[in-house]
Amino acid sequence: MYQTLKHLTPQHQIGALFVLVFGLLLLASVTVFLLSMREHAEPQAEQAQHDHIATLSRLLRTSWLLIFVFWLAWLAGDVARLVLFGLGSFFALREFLTLSPTRQGDHRSLVLAFFVVLPLQYVLVGTEHFNLFTVMIPVYVFLALPVASALANDPKHFLERNAKLQWGIMVCIYGMSHVPALLLLDFSGYDKKNAFLVFFLVLVVQTCMVTQHLVARQCKRPLAAPNISQSFTWHSWRWGMAAGSLLGALLAGITPFVPGQAFALGLVACAAGSLGHLVMKALKRDRGIPIWQGGDKSITGAGGMLDRIDSLCFSAPVFFHSVRWYFGL
Numbered sequence: 042m043y044q045t046l047k048h049l050t051p052q053h054q055i056g057a058l059f060v061l062v063f064g065l066l067l068l069a070s071v072t073v074f075l076l077s078m079r080e081h082a083e084p085q086a087e088q089a090q091h092d093h094i095a096t097l098s099r100l101l102r103t104s105w106l107l108i109f110v111f112w113l114a115w116l117a118g119d120v121a122r123l124v125l126f127g128l129g130s131f132f133a134l135r136e137f138l139t140l141s142p143t144r145q146g147d148h149r150s151l152v153l154a155f156f157v158v159l160p161l162q163y164v165l166v167g168t169e170h171f172n173l174f175t176v177m178i179p180v181y182v183f184l185a186l187p188v189a190s191a192l193a194n195d196p197k198h199f200l201e202r203n204a205k206l207q208w209g210i211m212v213c214i215y216g217m218s219h220v221p222a223l224l225l226l227d228f229s230g231y232d233k234k235n236a237f238l239v240f241f242l243v244l245v246v247q248t249c250m251v252t253q254h255l256v257a258r259q260c261k262r263p264l265a266a267p268n269i270s271q272s273f274t275w276h277s278w279r280w281g282m283a284a285g286s287l288l289g290a291l292l293a294g295i296t297p298f299v300p301g302q303a304f305a306l307g308l309v310a311c312a313a314g315s316l317g318h319l320v321m322k323a324l325k326r327d328r329g330i331p332i333w334q335g336g337d338k339s340i341t342g343a344g345g346m347l348d349r350i351d352s353l354c355f356s357a358p359v360f361f362h363s364v365r366w367y368f369g370l
Contacts, residue, residue: 070101119167126221127163131155133346134213140328146195150186150206158182159214166222178215183207216354219361226370228297237295242310245285246356249311253281269323278315285311310360317355
């Protein structure tokens with residue numbers, strides 16, 4: 042089977058990978074559905090199973106959404122791909138900022154964030170100005186936004202307001218923009234199969250997150266940060282890291298990495314994604330909400346996107362810069 046895939050064209054190889062991933066997700070969805078049909082005599086056991094199935098369903102919906110978005114990105118051209126991810130950043134930032142009320146003095150900074158910083162970041166990605174795109178937000182934008190707020194002549198909660206906006210820009214724009222940037226890296230002899238890099242990143246991080254959740258449910262260990270997460274333990278985190286990294290080594294054949302490199306980069310991506318997810322949980326607790334999306338109705342009206350992409354927004358820039366540094370791209 043491996044030799045057959047090896048002799049396919051890059052387009053057919055990527056198409057085959059999509060078919061495989063969609064098939065696995067469909068199998069997992071059917072399994073979760075069958076598990077939800079089981080009945081328990083005790084109400085407590087019934088409720089525990091319901092909560093477990095609900096969490097698994099959220100993880101599967103996240104995986105379906107990410108794979109579907111990257112499928113659309115693969116089908117689209119370069120410009121359409123950047124627009125797609127730019128819209129994702131727009132709605133994610135809108136969701137993030139809706140959770141905290143803004144003041145009149147923030148309007149200039151908000152306009153700059155949505156209509157100047159966001160499109161400019163993706164233009165820099167599309168034109169492959171990687172050196173500038175990696176420093177524009179953490180250097181120039183972080184200095185410019187407080188100046189715009191100060192000129193609005195509103196000092197009330199000045200530090201808190203600017204920190205919130207800067208955090209939102211870093212996670213929703215800076216982090217997300219590194220995903221399409223992966224598609225533009227030029228590896229010698231890789232034949233422009235960079236879609237595999239995005240799949241590698243998504244699959245290892247999602248595997249880490251799912252494994253971490255399943256182990257935490259089965260093995261009751263002391264919580265690492267009980268006031269922030271009721272499921273994060275160092276025991277489950279180590280299992281998640283191991284599962285994601287080993288999968289990365291197994292997927293080395295679809296990347297420009299050898300197995301050792303794939304294992305190390307998978308480890309880096311899993312660490313950034315899982316710990317970034319914990320950070321986003323801390324932000325949610327600070328805002329007084331359990332999840333970005335509550336039940337069938339989004340709290341912020343933007344579809345609960347941050348619940349689906351938070352780990353990716355943290356892992357993508359770390360993975361991107363690790364690859365660029367190691368391969369000298």
